[in-house]
Amino acid sequence: MSSPPEGVHIIADDAEALAVAARLAEEFRAGAAERDAARRLPRAELDRLSASGLPAVTIPAGHGGAEVTARTLAEVFRLLASADASLAQIPQSHFVYIEVLRRQGTPEQRAFFFGEVLAGKRFGNAQSEAGTRHVQDIRTRLEPLPDGSYTLTGVKHYSTGALFADWIPVLARAGDDTLHVAYVPRNAPGVTVVDDWDGMGQRTTASGTVRLHAVPVPANRVIPHHLTFQGPQLHGSVAQLLHTAIDAGIASGALAEAVEFVRTSSRPWFESGVDTAAEDPLLIQRFGELAIRVRAAEALLSTAALAVDTARDDLTDHTAAEASIAVAAAKVAAAEAAVETGSALFEVSGTRSALDSLNLHRHWRDARTHTLHDPARWKVQHIGRYVLGGIRPPRHGLL
Structure with a gap:
């Protein structure tokens, strides 16, 4: 276990949170391929993340935190995941369990644990169990x-x-x-x-x-x-929003890497009659299609985060349902964008991009692995039921 970093910074507001996330994303991007290839665990990077104050940005203002919006938090995760999807995934549960404390913790519990987070301490998670009947069959x-x-x-x-x-x-x-x-x-x-x-x-x-x-x-x-689910709640939509942001970040990171590779390392196909791969009209078409996919995922992510913020300001059965459905729609789109863009990277970049030493396949591997977290097909079902019959999504924490 890493020791909490000395002199943890306290982030003041949403704007600073986004600026810090953008700076760290650039820093973390530089070593992401090597860390993945060698499976070098990002202990030092996580300590820098903790020292930056980002893991405390959702602590309520009354306890000394920035209490950033869901829209800001989603963008923080998207930025980090565009650089290193593994590193971005690690604090996802940290923020979820801050939310659990906000919802059901006693004043004493909130004061203690929020103080721990502000001091740079990290939450992990121990949720899922193997060999049970289903994901909610908890036997611990x-x-x-x-x-x-x-x-x-x-x-x-x-x-x-x-x-x-x-x-x-x-x-x-x-x-x-x-x-x-x-x-x-x-x-x-x-x-x-x-x-x-x-x-x-x-x-x-x-x-x-x-x-x-x-x-x-x-x-x-x-x-x-269990009390969380006895009334309107945002537990599932907040957790899923962060997963959505990770998928959207994977998609944008893969697209950016494909753009850089084609601009600097790809050769044009001889039939194209152009001097560079970036001038190939068929590649231009495909990049346009991929950009639309990624932009759509990012737009739905932003819309979903706004729905969560709206529900947090006025939590009712209706606003909670709207938030869950908006997040579900964004999650489906972001998952599809991440998998497609991670795969299309090779389609547009050519044979050399498949070299294992370049480790460009990490984007697809990350997307394919992360999007298995919970099935998109059930999200589509709940969206359809809500649109067609007005049936609100269930309160089980995964939607």
Whole structure:
């Protein structure tokens, strides 16, 4: 586990958050291909991210944070993902579990954990489990003790961020089967984080296994997450908005790399009759098509973020549903744009682009891996039901 950086900066507002994200994206882009190829985990880069203050930008103003809009946060993630999709994925759960605290934390819990985040501490996650009936079949258990505390036991997979975390929020069920989040120190007794992630894409997220064996958890580190879904909520739309931003960032990053490659390294096809590949009318056509795809994904991302901000200002069943549907539409478009652009990069760049040493295939691998997070086909179903029958999307946290 990395130590929190000294002298963590506090970002003042949305404009500064975007400026810092743009600067870090350029910095992180320079080593992204090498990190992926060597599977060098981005510990130093994450420490720079923490020191910059970006992981604290959603902390409420009343607690000393910038409390940026969803639109700003989405753009922060898009910028980072355009440079390094693995690195951008790591803090996604960090922001989701800040939202859990905002929604269900007690004043004391919020004060403590928001202070931790402002000091540069990072949240990971331990949510998903393998071998269960479905994604919401959570078998990790919080067992109560006579003094009011708990022990936590279970095995989690795809635990992005846990290896680099100071705190690991763990999704678990209590004795009455209700869903809770336990915030556990990364180095707590009984916690083992295993770096066994071997995905073809997002290779440096370290999304491995977390084993929890009778982990002691004080009562004031447990949040009743099931209450989140008993009324209108933005848990799912905020989480999915960040996934959408990552996909949109992958698409824009792949397009930018294709443009640079064609301008500097590609040869024109001999039948084109032009001097450079960038003058080939067929390539121009294809780049135009790809640009439209990417711009559409970015526009839908912005629209979805605005819907989340609107719902946050006036949270009702209607505004929550509108936010979920807007995010779902953006997620479908961004996922398609990321996969298509990551693949088309080779189509427009030619044979040399397939050299493994260039590692241009990381964009497609990242897109193909990340877009498997939850099926777009179900998002399309919920959109169709809402449009045709006015049926609001379910409150299960994945929409």
